[in-house]
Amino acid sequence: MAGTLVALVVIACAVWLGVRAFLAQREITASEQVAKVVEAHIAAGQTSEARDSAKQLAVHVDAAQGFVSDPVWRAAGLLPFVGTNFSTVSQLAGILGEVTHGAVLPLSDAAGNISPSTIKPVQGAVDLQALSAARPAVVKADSVLQSAYSEVARLKSGFGTIPQVSGGVERFKSVLGKAAQQVSTADTVTRVLPSALGSSGPRTYLVLFQNNAELRATGGIPGAAAEVHIDNGHITLGRQTEAKGFPAFQQPVLPLADPAKGLYGPILGEYFQDVNLTPQFPLTARLASEMWKQRFGDHTDGVLSLDPVALSYLLQATGPVHLATGETLDSSNAVELLLSDAYSKYSSVQEKDDFFATAAAAVFSKVAMGSFQPRAMLDALTRAAAEHRLLAWSPNQSEQDAITAGNLSGSLPEQMPSHGVFGVYLNDATGAKMDYYLRESYKVGGVMCRADGRPNWRVEVTLTNAAPANAATSLPDYVTGGGVYGVPPGDVKTQVNVYAPPSAIYLGSLQNGEPVNVHRDMDSGYPVAQTAVVLSPGQSVTLTFQFLGGPGAQPKPDVISTPSVNNPTVSALSLSCQAVVR
Template identity: 45%
Template sequence: MSDAPTSRRAQRRWVLWGVLFIVLLVIAAVAWVTIRGALAKQDLESSVAHVETLRSQLAKGNTAAAQRTAAKLEASAADARAKTSDPVWAAFEHTPFIGGNLRAVRQVSAIVDDVATDAVRPVAGVLGDVDVDAFKPDGGKIDLQPLVAAQPAVAKATTALGKATRAADQIDTGDTVSAVTDAVNQLRASLASASKQAAVADKVVQLAPAMLGDGGAKQYLVLFQNNAELRAGGGIPGAVALLDVEDGAISLGQQASTSDFPQADDPVLPLTTDTQGLYGSITGEFIQDVTLTPRFDTSAKLAREMWKRQFGERVDGVLSIDPVTLGYILKATGPVDLPTGDRLTSDNAVQLLLSDAYAKYPDPAVQDLFFASAASAVFTKVSEGGFDPKGFIAALTTGVDEGRVKLWSADKSEQSELTGTAIAGGLPTSDSSSQQFGVYLNDATGAKMDYYLDKTVSVGSEVCRKDGRPTWTVEVRLKSTAPADAATSLPDYVTGAGAFGVAPGVVRTNVAVYAPSSGVYVTSTQDGKTASPQTAMDSDHPVAQFQTTLSPGKSTTIRVQYLGAADQGRTPVDAVSTPGVHQSVTQPLVTSCESPVD
């Protein structure tokens, strides 16, 4: 009997020791996870710092330093993953309150490590070979081999970033603290941006060698668009030239004026009913009107056929560029001297080419020669390697982003890779991240008055209906900055001298507003009064087209409303527009349900 209490006391002691052991184990585990979490946080913060350093080094072209930073990034990312993937951490992921946070941190660490290993490492391995200086011609020739060698690494990085982007989108932040939620959102945004950039780089290294003649000689038709006489695609093709490429060697071939192309009696290629209805058959009949449509693939095919009919050569692709982009390029090349004695610089290129030249050289034939000599002089300096590579790439990138540089390939496989990218010059594209409108301007003056046309585009969205469908509003404001005495102070070639029924000094413009495919036209106003635009379709895009007429100093405001789909109420809206002499950025438009249209 006396042994029973002793036995119970012994059992209680063992129970107490067991409980104490469990408590100590839990404390140790919590301490372990806490310490490991703090260390992992440091590793992740180091990884973020390495990424920023890497971006800066790549922007400066410092490839040796970038390779060292990439190695540091890989090490810190691996450390963060190791600290958040042990059994203790995994066990705590199933606990209330903190489990979701630990799981998210572990997923973030794993994604960063995967990106460092599968995206940064392969690209870092070829950085030394694909230095920006490799894009600088040596003796008129670009060495294409580094681009060819980089193709597997860039493709692997693109795939890895796409996989990481999808993984980040699947992280559950429903019960995470704000700091973890913010970190996940930052990761998602960074990956989305990097993934898009990688996709572009992948297309460049895949397409550039072949398009620069790696597999044989190619010819491209270059359209020099004149923004002083607007077309939806940018401007009228004021001059054209052949670009000959073979194994990275680039040379400027035959040049021609648009006056060398007679107007055809009928479109040189069949036009869709949509294109003819909006822009007329003239789109396919005259070289200066092929860019009336915003579809660059259509413009390119028409120009290609016109060149073939006139000169008997079928080119492999079409490139478009404008004087504003030439101004960007001149920042990288420095000034160039023209045979006329003029000096073309980044500061005066736009004014000299789109305004002063008409007063200085009133004969259109001389103007054509002047434009051709300017394009030839800039090209010669570039082909001889007389430019800063980083500045040159930045100039072309800006030109592409602003819709001033476009490219079409007659090779179906190459064109399929270009389609959907900014350089392809397609119609507005919408997805779950943005609903995109298009605002396209076509000159109806028949002259060069668009040098004095300012444009502002604003877009807004408001859900005003019980069914959740958003009301989209697009506002286009045009203003003529022409001098008050434009009718007499400007050359007839600039004002048009009334040849097309527009009084000298006045600017007449056709404005086409393209909505996303889900949009339904509701109503529109011009200067506060109900408007009656031409409504049509271009493929699956609803279009409303207006005509404006502005005297010097006057302005006009067009507002168009469309109804979106119910699942697009929270989707941001944006717009692309015809690039003019002055670059304009789409502005946000504040709207209300009480008075959606003024």
């Protein structure tokens, strides 16, 4: 009889647990659907709708938590072998409840102040009060999400954990990590953006327009620049000028480190057009800011930079811009019109400069007036930042930290001891606008062959001159250079700079499979291999750079490169121990 009763109790508990697991799963499934609705309402800035859907989410989450937190469920968590499944589910439900009440509900209340439309100017001004009002909710949500992510990361699958539970933990951790990153970004934005937009006093920013048709390490020659004034959110365009309007300074405007001078020459600090021969945008920005000050006497509070490709992304959000010159600039023609067609249409340098200034002012006016779709604009800025086409620098350390966190700093590749990242940076040496026709592709790979745990790394850089065969005569001298700097018209001369991880040791280089000597140096702790190639129309060259990685580094490194007219292809390079230099 006693045995029968025990069996009945066990069966009853099993049924009880099974029913509650089913009900909890049903509530979790419902909460996933509602969570997507909440996210959409918050993104749209719909406070009332976001608040209502967040309350529905809380109902489902609370119900699920209740089903997996009763005494029978908690007791099941103590059972050997299978107990880990019950205890893990209870912990996950508890964390989900913390996130819902501590992060989602507060953010839904502030939806109108944290959506992309918050930073959309209205009649030339950004509402800084909305950003400030959103901050308390964002700070609370950031703290809750960071704590929740840490809790989930500490959960370990014990012996007996079924795949459904362990998979659920990993999925939850992934979603939570993404949410934590997004809210962390919002925390940074609400903390530094108001002051950056003039809440505590007027700001003046220098904007560099990089021209990828004449490559520089960070993108292209800064052929034009402008001041943007911001006072308590009100945005106005100030002085505009071309790079040729700057004098050749007799010496670098700021002290340059010996490696920088050795790699790029003192011209780095003497010519406005050459401030970004270095791939370190913070140095570029300081040099440009100082040149601006010496030329015009104006102090700047930071430097921004973008190229025509980034501009084409912005035009996807603004729609077409009609220019006073008669052209219509849109996302499909911006790159070709600004970097190629304009050179054929306008014969004089002044006409070209006037056209670029007109285009920049027209796009600025549309953005400053808020004539764009907020979500599309956010996507455009995110893409431009990811491709390093949108860069920023601030002398204010707090703001610079935010810039770095937003992947906008343009610094040398961030490294981890176990994972190397190469930087491949290109500078035009033709003295013209032929890089519109340059095509690049990269391969990077490695292999572990040594007993000391140091991998062999290899980077391959393939460059092609895709200009027409008759480029010397069919293209204007302004584009080919006309041979002024010793490069035959139609040819492209390119300086290639490969920055290896600081722990790497240089082994050797090849050009089309044959050994080649390169200039070697150190720049800010990074080993650098530098060379230059000249390509006639239709010609290609492959440069190979070989390095020994640091102890314990992974055999597969990554690579970032100069943003060019065309996004270059990057592929994995397969290596064998027989093919590497020991």
